[in-house]
Amino acid sequence: MWEIVRAGGPLMWPIILCSIVAAAIILERLWTLQDKRVMPRELPQKVWQLIEVNQVTDKVIAGLEQNSPLGRLLATGLANRHRPREILMERLEDTGRHVVHELERFINTLGTIAGVSPLLGLLGTVTGIIRSFNAIEAGGMGDPRALSGGIAEALICTVAGLCVAIPALIFYRYLRGRVEGIVVEMEKQAIRMADALEAARSRERGSPAAAA
Numbered sequence: 001m002w003e004i005v006r007a008g009g010p011l012m013w014p015i016i017l018c019s020i021v022a023a024a025i026i027l028e029r030l031w032t033l034q035d036k037r038v039m040p041r042e043l044p045q046k047v048w049q050l051i052e053v054n055q056v057t058d059k060v061i062a063g064l065e066q067n068s069p070l071g072r073l074l075a076t077g078l079a080n081r082h083r084p085r086e087i088l089m090e091r092l093e094d095t096g097r098h099v100v101h102e103l104e105r106f107i108n109t110l111g112t113i114a115g116v117s118p119l120l121g122l123l124g125t126v127t128g129i130i131r132s133f134n135a136i137e138a139g140g141m142g143d144p145r146a147l148s149g150g151i152a153e154a155l156i157c158t159v160a161g162l163c164v165a166i167p168a169l170i171f172y173r174y175l176r177g178r179v180e181g182i183v184v185e186m187e188k189q190a191i192r193m194a195d196a197l198e199a200a201r202s203r204e205r206g207s208p209a210a211a212a
Contacts, residue, residue, distance in 0.1 A: 009131075011124035026175075122158065126154075
């Protein structure tokens with residue numbers, strides 16, 4: 001393995017660095033974007049029940065903020081439950097933008113690696129070819145060993161760059177699609193939150209205690 005890296009020339013090192021960073025980002029995002037960590041299935045139902053029985057407290061809101069990204073969004077809705085629907089939706093949208101920014105963390109870096117890695121491989125190919133031509137100018141046309149170093153550098157860099165870029169691009173597309181799906185689901189939950197709070201306010205206005 002070490003011999004292959006050496007044969008690939010100096011540009012193998014940034015390609016290897018890109019592969020390490022890409023692998024770290026992929027593993028971290030796959031772990032972070034799990035359903036149970038982002039959108040626990042039982043969480044919305046628990047929140048709707050708390051709204052129906054009017055048991056929303058500051059402690060409940062603080063717990064939701066620490067629960068998950070979805071919990072943070074729902075906590076914003078509960079914290080602004082007494083505001084008009086227009087203001088409530090504005091607060092939910094603001095929080096949603098911050099949550100989405102956190103969900104997309106490092107994904108653009110992964111996309112950059114997917115674009116840069118084949119260019120590094122191409123650059124290594126060019127330097128390898130230049131090295132081969134220099135060997136020819138030095139009188140090595142009749143000695144294959146004089147050309148093998150430059151040819152090996154060109155081929156190895158190209159392969160290494162593509163081996164990093166292809167999986168990086170695949171996971172970049174997958175993670176982007178994963179975040180987009182989460183965003184759509186959170187938008188649905190935000191609308192349900194607004195509807196539930198509005199219904200709760202209507203019940204309060206129509207209750208006998210409110211009428212008295």
